[in-house]
Amino acid sequence: MKKKIAILGSTGSIGKSLINILKSDKKNIEIKLISANININELLKQTKIFNVKNIIVNDYKKFIQLKKILHNKKINIYNNFNSIDKIFYKNKIDYSMNAISGLNGLNPTLKIIKYSRNIAIANKESIICGWSLINKELIKNKTKFIPIDSEHYSIYSLIGGLKNHNVEEIYITASGGPFNKLPLNKFKSIKLKAALNHPNWKMGKKITIDSATMMNKVFEIMEAKKIFEVDYSKLNILVHKESYVHAIVKFKNGLTKMLIHDTNMKIPIFNSLYENENKEIFSKKLDFTVINNLNFQKIDFNRFPVVKILQDLPVKNTLFETIIVTANDDLVKMFLCGKIKFTDISRILLKVLRNKEFIKYKRIIPKNINDILNMSNYVSLKINSLDI
DSSP states (O other): OOOEEEEETTTHHHHHHHHHHTTTTGEEEEHHHHHHHOHHHHHHHHHHTOOOOOEEESSSSHHHHHHHTTTTTSSSSSSGGGGHHHHHEEEEEEEEEOOOSGGHHHHHHHHHHBBSSEEEEOOOHHHHHHHHHHHHHHHHHHHHHEOOOOHHHHHHHHTTTSTTTTEEEEEEEEGGGGGGSOOOGGGOOOOOOTTTTOOOOOOHHHHHHHHHTHHHHHHHHHHHHHHHHOGGEEEEEEETTOOOEEEEEEESSSSSSEEOSSTTTHHHHHHTTTTTTTOOOOOOOOHHHHHHTTTOOEETTTTGGGGGGGGGGGGGOTTTTHHHHHHHHHHHHHHHSSSOOOHHHHHHHHHHHHHHHGGGGGGOOOOOOOHHHHHHHHHHHHTTTTTO
């Protein structure tokens, strides 16, 4: 029987990595749904390769354009994720991937969980802001959740699932980005091109800037806290410039394990898809030059001030996480557009999060998705009205 799959955000880097994996296993795969925001050219290619019958295009102009292109084909084309209920109705699929970026990924995540036996989520914002809502749906629908970030999949593999109360400490690694050795007095003159030049990973612009500020690792710690139900006091960041070791877990029984794989997102994606199926993927031979010269370093708060955010986060899933995510997103957009300096991202973000107007939300738990989206819209208005 063919494995039935849905890919939300199939034209982004994670989505395309999954598509490339599936190309070598077409005879055993049936893709029931793919989606994109505007990249209909890539959608068309994917539709043709896998004979996909259901497509979601969020941008209305591109939706109309695609309907005209495929007007004589027996393909269902939809304009929003409300159509997920219509596409699947009561039928469950084997594996769904949410690779949509930003808070736009939360609503489709909540919708597709009930139709998925297994769901892989590569959407930081959904997990950070809406984990309480996601986890409720996972439990209700008996859907298995698999994290996709290399760090979280590594932890997941090391501890054998999502919960392990035998864990003493968890370390996730960070390359340090392009400015790990840059003299601090040169940070004020950092240009966009330099910030986008990540030494190890090829990623989208937004996540690359988050890596340069270390905000990406702040988010990953916040995710790990929720996913694995461990205290922030047990979670740590280590700078490891080669990005070869992805996570280290120290257990209470005296054992410590670390996980190594190539700097290639195909590996965690492949393993999430073919979990316990004894499938094979090509990977490079062990690099003993790196292994014999592992050089882990603690975070330099002067170089990466956003990491200070982790010192005072709420224990429960509150609206304060939505404030952090949205404020950072808007500030990164401002930097990408040339409106602020690189150092302004951290400076303004920390200032905003110390504001009494926002601190009170550390006590308020989101009841539904509208609470999160309304808070995000409110924060965006505030950030974009700042006199910077």
